[in-house]
Amino acid sequence: xxxxxxxxxxLVNKALSGGPQQVSRREDRVVVLSDKDYRKLAGKQPxxxxxxxxxxxxxxxxxxxxxxxxxxxxxx
Numbered sequence: 001x002x003x004x005x006x007x008x009x010x011l012v013n014k015a016l017s018g019g020p021q022q023v024s025r026r027e028d029r030v031v032v033l034s035d036k037d038y039r040k041l042a043g044k045q046p047x048x049x050x051x052x053x054x055x056x057x058x059x060x061x062x063x064x065x066x067x068x069x070x071x072x073x074x075x076x
Contacts, residue, residue, distance in 0.1 A: 001025040004032075 004011050004023045011032055015021045020033040033041075046054065 001023055011021055011023070015032045015037075016034050020031045020037060023030050023032060051057070
């Protein structure tokens, strides 16, 4: 990890040109990959409006009633 930290620009360039790069710290490992590769792995994600229009939003247990109390007074 220290080597990756010291040569971060090189790590990013290799991820952009040569594919995912693995970085390890003792037993832990992470992968640095380009946004293009990430999007390929993640697949198409709906934008917020598409998400809402899909109708898969689980609002069970969420109180969506509007609070009808008057707004507080503000001194101007």
